[in-house]
Amino acid sequence: MHWGYGDYNPQEDPINKLDRRSQTTIFRLRTGHCGLKKHLKRLGLADKAHCECGSEEQTPEHILQTCPHLETIRQKFWQEETSVGAKLWGPADELRKTADFLAATGLRI
Numbered sequence: 083m084h085w086g087y088g089d090y091n092p093q094e095d096p097i098n099k100l101d102r103r104s105q106t107t108i109f110r111l112r113t114g115h116c117g118l119k120k121h122l123k124r125l126g127l128a129d130k131a132h133c134e135c136g137s138e139e140q141t142p143e144h145i146l147q148t149c150p151h152l153e154t155i156r157q158k159f160w161q162e163e164t165s166v167g168a169k170l171w172g173p174a175d176e177l178r179k180t181a182d183f184l185a186a187t188g189l190r191i
């Protein structure tokens with residue numbers, strides 16, 4: 083299910099079905115306020131916003147969708163193309179997968 087503009091209801095957000103740790107992961111990825119480089123750079127805590135792979139800024143979308151270093155892990159979780167919207171705002175199963183993927187990458191966010 084996807085939220086249309088203006089009808090977001092926090093009570094019905096499937097994030098509520100996740101355990102606390104996964105909730106935190108999803109919440110940080112949604113807001114972009116996380117330990118990824120793009121945000122750390124903004125806070126003056128990292129020299130550069132670019133990901134280790136060197137191709138792009140390290141944003142939640144980069145990690146979830148395009149980072150070449152994470153391709154193998156990503157394919158274990160998603161065999162077919164899945165939008166970043168589904169990964170962060172989709173049903174609880176999808177959110178859980180996203181949180182597990184992040185744990186598997188070993189990235190601290």
Ligand SMILES: [Zn+2]
Binds near residue numbers: 134137138149150151
């Ligand atoms: Zn990367």
